[in-house]
Amino acid sequence: xxxxxxxxxxxxxxxxxxxxxxxxxxxxxxxxxxxxxxxxxxxxxxxxxxxxxxxxxxxxxxxxxxxxxxxxxxxxxxxxxxxxxxxxxxxxxxxxxxxxxxxxxxxxxxxxxxxxxxxxxxxxxxxxxxxxxxxxxxxxxxxxxxxxxxxxxxxxxxxxxxxxxxxxxxxxxxxxxxxxxxxxxxxxxxxxxx
Amino acid sequence: xxxxxxxxxxxxxxxxxxxxxxxxxxxxxxxxxxxxxxxxxxxxxxxxxxxxxxxxxxxxxxxxxxxxxxxxxxxxxxxxxxxxxxxxxxxxxxxxxxxxxxxxxxxxxxxxxxxxxxxxxxxxxxxxxxxxxxxxxxxxxxxxxxxxxxxxxxxxxxxxxxxxxxxxxxxxxxxxxxxxxxxxxxxxxxxxxxxxxxxxxxxxxxxxxxxxxxxxxxxxxxxxxxxxxxxxxxxxxxxxxxxxxxxxxxxxxxxxxxxxxxxxxxxxxxxxxxxxxxxxxxxxxxxxxxxxxxxxxxxxxxxxxxxxxxxxxxxxxxxxxxxxxxxxxxxxxxxxxxxxxxxxxxxxxxxxxxxxxxxxxxxxxxxxxxxxxxxxxxxxxxxxxxxxxxxxxxxxxxxxxxxxxxxxxxxxxxxxxxxxxxxxxxxxxxxxxxxxxxxxxxxxxxxxxxxxxxxxxxxxxxxxxxxxxxxxxxxxxxxxxxxxxxxxxxxxxxxxxxxxxxxxxxxxxxxxxxxxxxxxxxxxxxxxxxxxxxxxxxxxxxxxxxxxxxxxxxxxxxxxxxxxxxxxxxxxxxxxxxxxxxxxxxxxxxxxxxxxxxxxxxxxxxxxxxxxxxxxxxxxxxxxxxxxxxxxxxxxxxxxxxxxxxxxxxxxxxxxxxxxxxxxxxxxxxxxxxxxxxxxxxxxxxxxxxxxxxxxxxxxxxxxxxxxxxxxxxxxxxxxxxxxxxxxxxxxxxxxxxxxxxxxxxxxxxxxxxxxxxxxxxxxxxxxxx
Numbered sequence: 001x002x003x004x005x006x007x008x009x010x011x012x013x014x015x016x017x018x019x020x021x022x023x024x025x026x027x028x029x030x031x032x033x034x035x036x037x038x039x040x041x042x043x044x045x046x047x048x049x050x051x052x053x054x055x056x057x058x059x060x061x062x063x064x065x066x067x068x069x070x071x072x073x074x075x076x077x078x079x080x081x082x083x084x085x086x087x088x089x090x091x092x093x094x095x096x097x098x099x100x101x102x103x104x105x106x107x108x109x110x111x112x113x114x115x116x117x118x119x120x121x122x123x124x125x126x127x128x129x130x131x132x133x134x135x136x137x138x139x140x141x142x143x144x145x146x147x148x149x150x151x152x153x154x155x156x157x158x159x160x161x162x163x164x165x166x167x168x169x170x171x172x173x174x175x176x177x178x179x180x181x182x183x184x185x186x187x188x189x190x191x192x193x194x
Numbered sequence: 195x196x197x198x199x200x201x202x203x204x205x206x207x208x209x210x211x212x213x214x215x216x217x218x219x220x221x222x223x224x225x226x227x228x229x230x231x232x233x234x235x236x237x238x239x240x241x242x243x244x245x246x247x248x249x250x251x252x253x254x255x256x257x258x259x260x261x262x263x264x265x266x267x268x269x270x271x272x273x274x275x276x277x278x279x280x281x282x283x284x285x286x287x288x289x290x291x292x293x294x295x296x297x298x299x300x301x302x303x304x305x306x307x308x309x310x311x312x313x314x315x316x317x318x319x320x321x322x323x324x325x326x327x328x329x330x331x332x333x334x335x336x337x338x339x340x341x342x343x344x345x346x347x348x349x350x351x352x353x354x355x356x357x358x359x360x361x362x363x364x365x366x367x368x369x370x371x372x373x374x375x376x377x378x379x380x381x382x383x384x385x386x387x388x389x390x391x392x393x394x395x396x397x398x399x400x401x402x403x404x405x406x407x408x409x410x411x412x413x414x415x416x417x418x419x420x421x422x423x424x425x426x427x428x429x430x431x432x433x434x435x436x437x438x439x440x441x442x443x444x445x446x447x448x449x450x451x452x453x454x455x456x457x458x459x460x461x462x463x464x465x466x467x468x469x470x471x472x473x474x475x476x477x478x479x480x481x482x483x484x485x486x487x488x489x490x491x492x493x494x495x496x497x498x499x500x501x502x503x504x505x506x507x508x509x510x511x512x513x514x515x516x517x518x519x520x521x522x523x524x525x526x527x528x529x530x531x532x533x534x535x536x537x538x539x540x541x542x543x544x545x546x547x548x549x550x551x552x553x554x555x556x557x558x559x560x561x562x563x564x565x566x567x568x569x570x571x572x573x574x575x576x577x578x579x580x581x582x583x584x585x586x587x588x589x590x591x592x593x594x595x596x597x598x599x600x601x602x603x604x605x606x607x608x609x610x611x612x613x614x615x616x617x618x619x620x621x622x623x624x625x626x627x628x629x630x631x632x633x634x635x636x637x638x639x640x641x642x643x644x645x646x647x648x649x650x651x652x653x654x655x656x657x658x659x660x661x662x663x664x665x666x667x668x669x670x671x672x673x674x675x676x677x678x679x680x681x682x683x684x685x686x687x688x689x690x691x692x693x694x695x696x697x698x699x700x701x702x703x704x705x706x707x708x709x710x711x712x713x714x715x716x717x718x719x720x721x722x723x724x725x726x727x728x729x730x731x732x733x734x735x736x737x738x739x740x741x742x743x744x745x746x747x748x749x750x751x752x753x754x755x756x757x758x759x760x761x762x763x764x765x766x767x768x769x770x771x772x773x774x775x776x777x778x779x780x781x782x783x784x785x786x787x788x789x790x791x792x793x794x795x796x797x798x799x800x801x802x803x804x805x806x807x808x809x810x811x812x813x814x815x816x817x818x819x820x821x822x823x824x825x826x827x828x829x830x831x832x833x834x835x836x837x838x839x840x841x842x843x844x845x846x847x848x849x850x851x852x853x854x855x856x857x858x859x860x861x862x863x864x865x866x867x868x869x870x871x872x873x874x875x876x877x878x879x880x881x882x883x884x885x886x887x888x889x890x891x892x893x894x895x896x897x898x899x900x901x902x903x904x905x906x907x908x909x910x911x912x913x914x915x916x917x918x919x920x921x922x923x924x925x926x927x928x929x930x931x932x933x934x935x936x937x938x939x940x941x942x943x944x945x946x947x948x949x950x951x952x953x954x955x956x957x958x959x960x961x962x963x964x
Contacts, residue, residue, distance in 0.1 A: 042341065048351040049741030055339040075335040079342070088340070090333060091363075164348065170341070 023111040025124045026131060031153045033177035036061040038154075040069075044168045059172075062181060065189045080192050087191045118147075127152045198528060200584035207580035211477060218484040226487045227400055228494045244812055247671050247788045250780050251814075255666055256429050257393035259288075259406075262379065262386040262657055264423035272376045274422045275387035278413050282391050285409050287402055289394040292773070293387070294375035303770040304362060308349075310762045311357045312723055312754060313716035316364035317708065319357065320719065327726035330355070331736050338740075354737050354750055355727065365709055379660045386425070386660060393430050400495075403434035410434075427654040429666065432646050436935070440495060443933045450925035457921060461597045461914070466589055467516040470582060474512050478505055478573030485569045486562060493562055500886045501566030503927050503941070507545050507893040508574025510919045511538040514901060515578055517915035519591055520598055521908040527586040531579065537897075537904050542575045543845060544900075545893040548838035552889065555834065557827050563886065601917040602910035605957040612958060630871020636880045638825040639817075662702055664792040667816035668799070671780075672705070673788045674810050677764050680787040681712035683810035687791060690808065694801055701795030706778045710767040720758060728754050828882040835885055835892070839863065842896060850903070858903050861955050862895025862948075869948035879940040887927075887941045891948030894923060898956035905960050913957065920953040 037060045044053040057071040066082030080087040105114050114120065114133065117140075122131030130150040135141045141163070148159040158170040181189070263274035279293045307314060315323070322329045334356050349358060377388040395402050410431065414424045458468045479502055486493050486501075514537060518530045546568055553564030612619065646654075657663060672687055674680030684707040691703045711719060727733040728751060737747045768776055780788040796802065799815065806813040839859065846855035866888050873880050898916050905912040928949065930942025 042339070044339070046338075046350060046741075048746065050743055051741040053339055053741075069341060071336075071339055075332060075339055077336040077340060079340055086342075088336075090336070168341070 026129045027111050034063045038175035039173045041171045047165045068188045082192050203580040204584040214484045221487045228492045254777050259391045259428040261389045262425040264384050264386045268385040271385040271387040274417050275389045288391045290392040292390045306770045312720050312757050314361050315719045316361045319360050323722050323726050407434040425653040425657050427657050439935050443938050450929040454922040454925045461595045471512045474577045477577050478570045481573035482566045482570030486566045497562040501563050504567035505570035511578040513919050514915045517911045521911040527583040541897045544842040544896045547841045548892050551834040551838045555830050598914045601913040605913035609957040627867050627871040630874035633874035638881050639821050662794040670791040671812040678712050681707050687811050699798035699801045700793045703793050705791035713761045824882050831885040858899035861899040862892045865891050865895045865948040865952040868951040869944050872947040879936050883937040884940050884944045887944035895952040898952050899959050902956050902959040923949050
């Protein structure tokens with residue numbers, strides 16, 4: 001319960017510090033776009049379950065409007081996250097920023113925020129890169145022990161290791177950068193406008 | 195008055211004052227001033243138990259100060275809030291300051307409830323189980339598969355149906371985030387940190403309010419200088435501003451009084467009348483204060499303001515006495531007293547009648563003011579009659595003051611001019627007065643009493659935008675003879691509120707029975723789960739499909755079975771609840787349990803007030819109730835004013851005959867009519883409080899009438915007394931018209947218009963002898 005509460009309510013500091021050299025290099029490789037659209041496959045490994053929970057769907061990131069996360073299988077659902085709000089069909093929830101900020105940072109190619117909240121380690125090759133994030137905050141550490149990101153000119157994979165032994169791996173595919181949102185996506189994001 | 199002995203009389207006066215001083219020295223050290231507006235409610239208006247519950251509720255929320263510190267970044271906002279908290283702590287004003295949520299403690303308290311997860315179902319889960327249990331599985335899968343699912347899954351092993359996370363999330367909805375344990379609200383690019391503090395003194399005493407005001411202003415200056423923002427609201431801040439502006443108004447009056455003093459000095463060329471006037475006012479106010487506190491225990495700030503104003507008539511007694519010294523060459527104090535005694539006693543009689551009539555209404559404030567001003571007037575009269583003759587020994591101004599010549603010239607020529615032009619003056623005046631009266635519209639909204647600054651109101655508005663702040667003065671009281679009965683009643687109310695919420699009557703509502711099911715419902719919840727999931731094999735299927743092994747499924751069945759008879763009592767539940775919930779519970783006593791149901795952002799008051807007819811439910815709307823009370827009491831105070839005129843008229847008629855009585859009373863009658871019509875023409879506030887001013891106009895107007903009527907060959911000294919009285923009254927109470935507090939302004943405006951009219955009309959009374 002402590003962990004659950006802490007993670008639900010935790011918000012990263014957004015103090016902007018000098019970005020690491022590592023982050024600069026990754027930033028240089030990432031595509032900068034207002035809109036990022038793609039598909040994902042998520043594999044969740046929960047200790048108490050014998051088999052992983054596998055789901056897939058699509059996501060769309062819009063620089064100013066946030067992220068729409070659409071799970072298609074096995075249970076269709078929609079999740080919307082902006083800087084300040086988190087919307088699901090089951091109701092509004094507090095923003096678990098560990099999730100929101102990392103996604104915003106990676107998909108939006110704005111890495112400077114990450115350095116303030118995480119200890120960063122990684123390698124950068126000619127195109128590909130890999131980085132490991134360890135939360136600085138003690139309370140955050142109790143929930144998430146480490147996150148691992150890798151990619152090239154896009155974010156390709158995100159692994160989250162929880163302190164309790166659970167983990168999730170997210171694979172991103174078919175990433176494109178369209179000029180504008182479709183009408184359906186506009187309608188989805190409309191849930192976030194007050 | 196042949197048996198009058200100045201020394202004996204003065205001795206009697208002194209004894210009286212000493213007695214009061216002795217009583218006062220004990221009373222005034224205690225806590226005697228009431229400032230809260232809620233104290234104005236008549237105690238008998240409602241059932242006492244309702245009044246008691248409302249009072250209890252008010253005490254819970256009265257001392258609350260809600261602050262948001264804003265900055266461009268979250269850590270900065272939190273830093274400002276931290277500074278504010280430090281200042282609050284140093285001030286010693288607060289008993290509880292909440293900035294950081296102790297998450298460990300919070301979670302531990304919730305942990306107590308985890309044991310009861312099968313009994314504590316939130317409304318949504320219950321609804322799904324009743325309608326179609328499979329939906330719950332769908333929702334759970336949705337949660338578990340979502341990228342956020344790990345949060346809920348943390349307890350999956352011990353709570354595979356995620357019952358407790360559902361219950362927990364239903365209790366803590368909203369879009370707040372915590373950072374460093376501080377509640378943060380984001381609004382555009384701005385971050386706001388929340389700090390809530392409770393005043394140690396929720397009776398809101400004046401000294402504490404002043405300290406609070408200084409504290410808030412200081413903190414605001416500091417934070418703004420650093421580039422941040424501070425928003426604050428809460429009853430203490432509003433009351434602090436109200437009492438501060440009342441104090442500033444008193445300062446305005448004292449400037450006016452200083453000018454009046456200069457005028458007195460210039461007229462009499464002696465400090466004696468001045469010192470004696472001050473002594474008279476001080477002694478009568480003191481007497482009124484001490485005796486009122488003796489009778490009422492505590493008196494309201496408004497009693498002090500309006501009561502002291504009404505006592506203002508008392509200064510006229512002194513002025514008449516002093517001015518009579520200009521009337522004849524061989525004036526002596528004893529002779530002067532003889533000359534004015536009839537006039538001032540008559541005037542005392544009429545004023546007492548008119549002021550005392552206020553006390554007939556069962557409104558605590560009116561009763562206090564009536565009593566206060568009656569005692570004060572008797573004190574003023576007694577001081578003039580008992581003390582002044584001795585202290586005026588040897589007083590005889592040798593000069594003819596310029597003022598005397600001016601006022602004499604004025605009263606003669608003005609009268610002549612009025613009479614010569616009456617053919618056109620009268621119709622014009624009547625038309626103008628009628629026109630004004632036509633436009634007079636009463637406004638009784640109690641919110642006009644609050645003299646909050648626009649900044650304070652804007653801050654309050656902004657906070658209500660950012661946070662779901664419950665309405666302080668509008669809520670439901672729900673009662674029942676025991677917790678079960680109470681629970682049933684509140685559930686019935688909440689069901690109706692849900693419908694109204696859907697229709698947009700308010701933003702949200704909150705009540706304890708949403709979170710604590712009574713033992714019967716707890717049993718029902720358990721059996722509902724048993725029927726739909728645990729016995730029907732649905733649980734097994736769900737867990738197996740999700741990937742739990744046989745052992746885990748058996749363990750869950752075992753846990754469920756073991757929990758069959760556990761029930762959580764309301765007391766235990768409250769123990770784990772946070773402040774925002776606990777505040778709803780007013781407790782059980784003598785076969786009666788009471789809670790409040792709070793609302794945020796009310797849009798349809800009408801629809802809500804109609805729920806009053808539900809069993810055990812009472813709609814409380816303090817602002818509207820108080821406004822309607824003010825309206826009722828304005829009506830009855832108006833009737834009392836008219837009755838007072840009637841009584842005064844009869845009294846005067848018995849003494850002087852009907853014709854003369856009508857002539858005398860026409861002065862205050864016209865003054866009142868002009869005053870009311872001015873309120874109409876200038877679109878001024880017309881409420882209960884203007885009637886106090888009109889009482890003062892009655893008292894002073896009759897006084898002018900009587901003195902001019904009795905003046906005979908002493909019209910010049912009488913006109914001096916009347917003019918001096920009018921000028922001092924205008925300089926003191928008339929100046930209140932510049933006040934920013936609506937009611938004080940209305941009072942001043944009414945007095946100013948009425949007294950000016952009375953002054954202009956009074957010379958028409960009596961016969962011109964020279």
